[in-house]
Amino acid sequence: MRHGGLRLLRLFAPSYTLQRALRAPRTRVRSDHRQHQDRRPAVADQMPAGKQAMKRPAQRPPAAAKRRRVEGWLEREVAELRRAANGVQFNEKRLRFLSDTKKVKQGSQGVLYWMCRDQRVQDNWALIYAQQVARAEKLPLHVCFCLPPQFLEATIRQMGFMLKGLREVEKECSSLEIQFHLLLGAAGEVLPDFVKDRKMGAVVTDFFPLRLPLQWVEDTKKGLPSDVSFAQVDAHNIVPCWVASDKQEYSARTIRGKITKLLPEFLTQLPLVEKHPHCASIPAKPVDWEGAWTSMKVDQTVEEVEWARPGSAAAFATLESFIDLRLRDFATHRNNPNCKALSQLSPWLHAGQVSAQRVVLEVKRCGSRGPSVDSFVEEVVVRRELADNFCFYNKDYDRVEGAYEWARKTLRDHAKDPRPHLYSLQELEAGKTGDRLWNAAQIQLLKEGKMHGFLRMYWAKKILEWTPSPEEALAIALYFNDRYSLDGNDPNGYVGCMWSVCGIHDQGWRERPVFGKIRYMNYAGCSRKFDVPAFERHYCPGKM
Numbered sequence: 001m002r003h004g005g006l007r008l009l010r011l012f013a014p015s016y017t018l019q020r021a022l023r024a025p026r027t028r029v030r031s032d033h034r035q036h037q038d039r040r041p042a043v044a045d046q047m048p049a050g051k052q053a054m055k056r057p058a059q060r061p062p063a064a065a066k067r068r069r070v071e072g073w074l075e076r077e078v079a080e081l082r083r084a085a086n087g088v089q090f091n092e093k094r095l096r097f098l099s100d101t102k103k104v105k106q107g108s109q110g111v112l113y114w115m116c117r118d119q120r121v122q123d124n125w126a127l128i129y130a131q132q133v134a135r136a137e138k139l140p141l142h143v144c145f146c147l148p149p150q151f152l153e154a155t156i157r158q159m160g161f162m163l164k165g166l167r168e169v170e171k172e173c174s175s176l177e178i179q180f181h182l183l184l185g186a187a188g189e190v191l192p193d194f195v196k197d198r199k200m201g202a203v204v205t206d207f208f209p210l211r212l213p214l215q216w217v218e219d220t221k222k223g224l225p226s227d228v229s230f231a232q233v234d235a236h237n238i239v240p241c242w243v244a245s246d247k248q249e250y251s252a253r254t255i256r257g258k259i260t261k262l263l264p265e266f267l268t269q270l271p272l273v274e275k276h277p278h279c280a281s282i283p284a285k286p287v288d289w290e291g292a293w294t295s296m297k298v299d300q301t302v303e304e305v306e307w308a309r310p311g312s313a314a315a316f317a318t319l320e321s322f323i324d325l326r327l328r329d330f331a332t333h334r335n336n337p338n339c340k341a342l343s344q345l346s347p348w349l350h351a352g353q354v355s356a357q358r359v360v361l362e363v364k365r366c367g368s369r370g371p372s373v374d375s376f377v378e379e380v381v382v383r384r385e386l387a388d389n390f391c392f393y394n395k396d397y398d399r400v401e402g403a404y405e406w407a408r409k410t411l412r413d414h415a416k417d418p419r420p421h422l423y424s425l426q427e428l429e430a431g432k433t434g435d436r437l438w439n440a441a442q443i444q445l446l447k448e449g450k451m452h453g454f455l456r457m458y459w460a461k462k463i464l465e466w467t468p469s470p471e472e473a474l475a476i477a478l479y480f481n482d483r484y485s486l487d488g489n490d491p492n493g494y495v496g497c498m499w500s501v502c503g504i505h506d507q508g509w510r511e512r513p514v515f516g517k518i519r520y521m522n523y524a525g526c527s528r529k530f531d532v533p534a535f536e537r538h539y540c541p542g543k544m
């Protein structure tokens, strides 16, 4: 809780509930391994859910059965597509130069891709671009990742996921004659010296619009020699964040048209990152993964989960099983936490182990046309890119101050409303409230490292109802989300919590106590949408 504690304290030092909670022993979390004994490769299929609800609604036979696809079909087909896409040009609008010079330093010994958010080799526009530059200059190609001792609220659950994914990156780089380096420390501290020692002539990085990674970029920029070019490629969004819009967008309605108009230009095939033709005179040392593991000063008590295997190969298996098994139910059942209708891709998308562009291309190519494909594209493109837009253009993306004036006013107006219940941080953290559905959702988060998307909204809104102030509610929601969720510490999470607590990207609703005009959700509403007792029984077995 060290970093969480600091952030919470900074936000509302006088809150006695939290100060007390910060001193209290932390809930120890174990993932429930017994729940995850299904067959291995269809990764997301292992997500447990209420048994009753596993009964599918009457539906047509799975697309996979119709086409008799053999497991692994997606990766094989995508490998072919990448090879066939070698003529696809890199769109320069994906790139912005952070240095004055745009030229590769003459007499240098390599081009470096500083991998940060997009932790994959293939389908990565930043690496595709770096390889193009290196080939044009006939230089060796290097990739480095800077591992800081901590990252926001991440625990070993998320850091372990990331590190194991990076091991895959190292292997893949080595098979392509690309030198992979793992540097221990924040980029600003270690990267400039590495660039100078290794005589790199150009540095390319990816784009992560949160404050800390933006600061790393600033620090690195200051430390790099002025004759080394430094460029940033948005390899995470399909339409680069700065191209989609040059300002904070008000809502999905205002950004949707802009993105949709630009999709034909940016939603192209991605060419293969090939075996690099220019070898490094001093190759990278094999990474000391044990040393990397021990260098991390993160909370070890939140255990890693088993249902989500780290790395791009597992991401592809999950995407494949989504297309084969779950996509057809997405439009109709995505708000039912008892149904397996979601992609489950967020851990891999967050860690950059799979590209959203590839996901969309494949869902459009392989999924049968219809409302499910459209609804999925709305989430993975419009909503996801809107979240990046918000964090990039709003420096208060994780504070009530970042909300619209109408929302701040209504929350202020209702700040003194009596709350029906007040729960401490420990009671909330342990899922010990009087609301069994909320407790079940919290336990899903603690054990599985991911809460169903529909419940995330209900869950965060209840925290607003049960804590003394919106500031506290927001900080607690973010803290749990970032600490326990595999996909936490992501713009989507900041926006999800800001939407729930502060009405970001939403509109005003009928005024009511505590919430004011912020959209309200309640238990009865959930009961109308899905079999709530089935979900509760699954995660909170025992007496009703």
Ligand SMILES: Cc1cc2nc3c(=O)[nH]c(=O)nc-3n(C[C@H](O)[C@H](O)[C@H](O)COP(=O)(O)OP(=O)(O)OC[C@H]3O[C@@H](n4cnc5c(N)ncnc54)[C@H](O)[C@@H]3O)c2cc1C
Pocket: 334, 342, 343, 344, 345, 346, 347, 349, 350, 379, 380, 381, 383, 384, 385, 387, 451, 452, 453, 454, 456, 457, 460, 477, 481, 485, 487, 488, 489, 490, 492, 493, 494, 495, 496, 497, 499, 500
């Ligand atoms: C309180 C709260 C907290 C959230 N925290 C996170 C978080 O930490 N990380 C995270 O990735 N998402 C977060 N979300 C957004 C959303 O709930 C998750 O992206 C989704 O549940 C992930 O599951 P999936 O991959 O199966 O989603 P799917 O429904 O299959 O969607 C596919 C992808 O689309 C994107 N997406 C879906 N819904 C949203 C959305 N509402 N906003 C932005 N992008 C979306 C995600 O990248 C997701 O992986 C949060 C939402 C709320 C309300």
